[in-house]
Amino acid sequence: MIYLLFSILSSTAIFVLFKLFDKYRINTLQAIVVNYVTASILGLTLSSKPFNISETLESDWFFGAFGLGMLFIFIFNIMAIVSQRNGLSVASVATKMSVVIPVIFGIYIYGESTSLQKLLGIILALAAVVLVSIKPKSNVRLKNKLLLPFLLFLGSGIIDTSIKYIETYFIEVNGIPLFSATIFGFAAITGLFVLIVKKLKGHLKFNKLSFIGGFVLGFVNYASIYYLLKALDHESLESSTIFTVNNVAIVMLSGLIGLILFKEKLSTKNWLGVGVAILSILLVTLA
Numbered sequence: 001m002i003y004l005l006f007s008i009l010s011s012t013a014i015f016v017l018f019k020l021f022d023k024y025r026i027n028t029l030q031a032i033v034v035n036y037v038t039a040s041i042l043g044l045t046l047s048s049k050p051f052n053i054s055e056t057l058e059s060d061w062f063f064g065a066f067g068l069g070m071l072f073i074f075i076f077n078i079m080a081i082v083s084q085r086n087g088l089s090v091a092s093v094a095t096k097m098s099v100v101i102p103v104i105f106g107i108y109i110y111g112e113s114t115s116l117q118k119l120l121g122i123i124l125a126l127a128a129v130v131l132v133s134i135k136p137k138s139n140v141r142l143k144n145k146l147l148l149p150f151l152l153f154l155g156s157g158i159i160d161t162s163i164k165y166i167e168t169y170f171i172e173v174n175g176i177p178l179f180s181a182t183i184f185g186f187a188a189i190t191g192l193f194v195l196i197v198k199k200l201k202g203h204l205k206f207n208k209l210s211f212i213g214g215f216v217l218g219f220v221n222y223a224s225i226y227y228l229l230k231a232l233d234h235e236s237l238e239s240s241t242i243f244t245v246n247n248v249a250i251v252m253l254s255g256l257i258g259l260i261l262f263k264e265k266l267s268t269k270n271w272l273g274v275g276v277a278i279l280s281i282l283l284v285t286l287a
Helices: 002-023 028-046 053-058 062-085 088-109 116-133 147-169 176-200 208-232 239-260 268-286
Strands: none
Touching (some): 002 208, 002 239, 028 176, 028 208, 053 062, 062 147, 062 176, 088 116, 116 239, 147 176, 176 208, 208 239, 239 268
């Protein structure tokens, strides 16, 4: 459970950092690219195995890491577009409701338990995510412009599901740091390509704060993936339980931090969501 706790804390810290980026006018795209470079270097440094290009290319998880790296950048861009066009509430709901994809995958592919108590906890978790994500005075119209929110929902779910699948069948003992570093490396390469194109078109002005923010974000982002993989590797916890508790706890903790540190207002629905989130975690973990 300690790995799951660290995953929740580090993932929540990512949202806090993005909030600070907005406050201090840090270029998010530049910070994201620096973050991936930092996370990749960190993973290579922490890996017990020396990095070998030929061995990495021949590894069973190489193409999975390549696909995930590309998907990471794509989903981050989709998340930014949805936040701007549809609002933060829609982006948050679409991202966190994706927990249903790896949960269903875990139940049907890995044959994980499906007790009534666990299913009730999962349903309450989805309800909690929606209640906590809808901010006061927000007008969430999911029927309008559904394509991008749906892509965000689908992409986030595919990322979580793919990470669990690759971790289960292809990653060897002590191979998590190198696998994580490779994912971030491909994401960094993709992001750097985008920045180069923008620079050549004259649409990019480098921001020094972006490097600092991206460096800090890289450490936190790497920790979130590393500890999630370590939690998934634990035999006593099922993936459906881990993903449910992880996502709901992140939403709940992020809401509380927003209330305390950033003085964000929580409506009655938000507070109800926090309570439902706590209940869902108890139901799933005790199932």
